[in-house]
Amino acid sequence: MSKRENIRVPVSQQPFTVTKPEDTTTIGGTVTVQINEKKFSVPLGTTILEACRQNQIHIPTLCHHPDLCIAGVCRICVVDVEGMKTLQTACSFPITTPIKIHTSTPMVRKARRHIIDLLLSEHYGECYSCFRNGSCELQSLAKEYGVDEYTFGHADKPRYQVDRSSAAVVRDMSKCILCKRCVRTCIDLQEVGVLEAINRGHETYIGTFLDKPLADVICINCGQCINRCPTAALRANDPSDEIWEAIDNPKKHVIIQTAPSPRAAIGEEFGIEAGHSFTGELNTALKRIGFDKVFDTNFTADLTIIEEGTELLYRLKKIIVDKDESVKLPQFTSCSPGWIKFIEHFYPEYLGYLSTAKSPQQMFGAIMKTFYAKQAGINPADIVTVALMPCAAKKFECNRPEMNSSGYKDVDYGLTTREMAKMIREAGIYLPEMPKANFDEPFGDASGAGLIFGATGGVMEAALRTVYELVTGREVPFKNLAIEPCRGFEGVKQASVKLENCVDQYKFLEGVELKFVVAHGTANAKKVMEMLRKGELSNVHFVEIMACPGGCLGGGGQPIPTNAEIRKKRAQAIYAEEESLTVRKSHENPHIKYIYENFLTDGPCGKLSHKLLHTHYLKRGKFIS
Amino acid sequence: MLELEKNSLSEEIENLVKQFGSERQALLQILQAVQRKHKHVSDFAQQEIARLLNIHPVEVYSVISFYSFLCSEPKGRNIVRLCRTISCDMAGKDKVVTAVKRELGITFGETTNDGRVTLEFTNCLGMCDQGPVMLVNEKVFTHLNPEAAVNILNEVK
Amino acid sequence: MEIKLENKKRSGPVLFSEYKRGDGIRKAVELGRENILFELKNSGLKGRGGAGFPTSTKWMLSAAANADKKFIVCNADEGEPGTFKDRVLLLEYPELVFDGMVIAGFTIGAQTGIVYLRGEYEYMLQPLEDYLAKVREDNLLGKNILGKENFDFDISIRLGSGAYVCGEETALIESLEGCRGEPRNRPPYPVNTGYLGYPTVVNNVETLASVSHIVLKGGEWFKKYGTDKSTGSKLFSVSGDCEKPGVYELPWGTKIKELLEIVGAKNTKAVQAGGASGTCIPKTQFDRMLGYEDAATGGSIIIFNESRNMLKVLKNFMEFFIEESCGQCTPCRIGNIKLMDGIEKIESGEFTFSYINNLKELGRTMQVASKCGLGQSSPNSFISILENFKEEILNTNWKGKENV
Ligand SMILES: Cc1cc2nc3c(=O)[nH]c(=O)nc-3n(C[C@H](O)[C@H](O)[C@H](O)COP(=O)(O)O)c2cc1C
Ligand code: SF4
Ligand code: SF4
Ligand code: SF4
């Protein structure tokens, strides 16, 4: 039987593993089960839920989530297993013997209906005034079971106050059904540890340390909990009303930048299967909504690559040539604001390893309210910049007080994919039917390198394409520019490329094995940081970290549901779109060349770019007073 | 909290960790020890324990909130727990309740102004044949009647 | 408080019969594992903690499990209202309990025993520790017990912190691991995946005490008492309306009315067998016998005489469950609240019969769909009291009759 590795996950909630068949009727690691009079053969240890799903038998679930360990607390998935006195939960029951299962007996149906009735009796809120209307799992269960009255009553007043303290996450515990998905997300999946069940019995609620407002605890705003909440108990802090107001104000020049991941996922909000990009359609929709300019965040992603790549080369030079021991390597990427807050809380002593480059979102804001404003002849005070992001943490990032290098708040609003879809629907637009359009100039063209930022490993891949070419004068030695070691969803990836026949300027790098590490999800980030602490990264040069599982495409602002399969499809959509582009290296983006020639004239990491495109970090630590 | 108090509390918790181990399974024992001595587990203590056991502070808080004998807010110097369950109820617990409330001038769930006594209800104490029963800290008193209960409470310091 | 060694003041056929410290262990070593398991199986001993699972099966499963560590846990969380026999065993017959643990360790190949003592019994902690120290001196605990090579076993005592649900064996294990006492999903069962993921046997105090006698005197001897399906004798904790409340050892199969006779109960209206989780048995059924096959109980017998108000009794039980539910699963967390609502509606005279029937249906769902025994048994008293005392409860106008 399995031994627990991670002490925080109770054994009963860990994936079940079976070492040897326990019964002679089980041959070759499979077992025959009978579900509703039909026989199926499944691998030993398959849960009843998996067995049913594999065979197209529907079992309702609430607390179950494919990304998380098993909880078995909502009890909605109960089925009848012959020979057992009580009903069993399909999500938690591993099949190890040839059992007989009935998924729809009168007792099972009654129990499920009762459970829904009980949950509804405590649930405060009406679906028509709720952002999850139409995508709520509780609501769809009520529909599935034909609930047409509140058998056991219905909450007429909220039990808890709504916590709106956080820039990113709003918590409304009166809508919570205590499925604990958020707890398992925050503690097990992300290893941040903000949310836990507090009190016991009927008094239980999901709370923070000492019931502090979310803004005052170590929440990194990743929004992963929102993505896994089956109801509206957790939602993102939605700025769309303010954005509408700005759009409707003729004095305001409202600019939206769109990041790559929302484009690859927003179709899901309109009922399209995952894995289709809607970049062109989205551009049209945004123009019709009334945004004055629609720009591509990938442009500043390219800028980020130049700045971050140059910074890396500086660090290498300082270490190798100048023997400067105060310089820190490996250099960590800094474009994921969830990751930034994570390292600020958990590893404040390692902030020196972070690249000082801002994230593409913030670089964009700074350029808009300076360079663009000047070129377009608009008073920066009248510019409103909106960022369409897959991310909840971006809402926090744009509100960081230091993010005002343009003299104004660089980015006014961070908007998630879900909120964008809502605005599009509100405007009466059905996105998939929009004609395609290009981005607006001058920041409309970007390279494919910026596009793949959306997937884990993408920043690394983009950076390598540029750095390798700068140093050696040749393209990276990978077929079709696809640096395979950077791709895929393994938690922590490591690889290297050798730098040979370097150009004169970078002769000091001749023969260096450029080593890099890629990790996604803060649980994996923690692993990498522990490696760093133990000195195991001493020969690594560059580390990419994204706070969300799968990278931005699995961000906390993305359509619900998000799971492994959907993440994979979104990644495919992104990589496919990028292959179709002609410019696929950041340094070849003509607008990048233009901006260094005409605005950031002292070059990458120069004085002006330091002012506008770089930032500093805060030693937050974990202690809460 | 004063820096000095913090340091001594840290040291105390470090010693407890040495005694019970730095694994998660030591958590309850450590919390019990802190609770016994300080009558509550303070914010600072919770975070120190979390740090030394390498778990999240919210997990410590969550565990404390689960168990009725642990608390994160200070309580009285003496905690009095009167059994409210059926056998004691039938044996006349209500009369004891009234007498005790009147005598101390507080109701159950409250602490006297001088911080001497906190009154609480609890469930069956395993002395049902000798009810009504109450625990004063960890000591058990049986066969209570209103007068006896009040006398016992007046004794505690 | 001090625990005196060999201080016998009670009498009974099995548990309170003659036993000298270490005798069971000596016999166990003589018999060997196989024979111990045989005697246990032959004795038909079932768990005394309430669930009534055959002890021999539990031990065999964990003996067969392959692991480098195993644990024996003695469940001394005795929290069921009306139960106090484990307290008596621990204070007056600790040798039975601890010998039983050593025998269990010897049989399944465990070297560590843990007693999970409820927080309310903290006053027993020191005496029990002192007792264990004495036993260690006698080499009935520790390394090479009784001089037998590699027979190592030691016992530590861990305290609970005031949560009834921690008596449920998987919640107990969670609690031992420093977590909230929330019951786990089963399977996997503790015999395979228990404390820290290792095979773990959780047994009630009385079960372990019985084992010491069985190993010493044989399964056949044990079987002489009791019935076919409920062998041996049982400790009953009797409280409520009677002259002589206390702990009684009686063979299984004793009729309720016989028990009432013994304890001097008069004018009895009803008996609650099995504590708050058990069922309420009205006068008309006092012919029923105590045993797993009829009126099952973990030992709690609460007696109500004619003057008691059964609705108030029921309310007291429901309050208990609401306070003690761990709250993780839906049927129990919210279901108990709804049952309580129903009771309050009856009290205020605002109930409808169809709503009460809805609640009984809900109770049946709770019995089959809750995650652990607490939620599965909390509706028992609701259903049985409302069925058996329908006249008294539903046909009375309660308004203004708060404390009849
Ligand atoms: C809510 C709940 C409380 C329980 N409390 C106790 C208890 O206090 N003592 C006990 O021995 N068993 C208790 N049990 C039963 C245990 O889960 C378990 O069945 C028992 O410890 C097994 O030991 P046995 O086989 O020796 O009876 C409880 C069960 C439930 C569901
Ligand atoms: S959370 Fe779901 S069930 Fe609740 S009000 Fe919103 S849509 Fe309706
Ligand atoms: S946003 Fe992320 S860190 Fe914050 S509570 Fe949710 S999962 Fe935890
Ligand atoms: S907040 Fe959402 S995810 Fe968390 S327990 Fe409540 S319903 Fe579940």
Ligand code: SF4
């Ligand atoms: S039945 Fe009650 S005590 Fe048991 S797991 Fe569910 S909520 Fe917890």
Ligand code: FES
């Ligand atoms: S989905 Fe199985 S118990 Fe919640």
Ligand code: FES
């Ligand atoms: S009912 Fe009060 S001690 Fe058991």
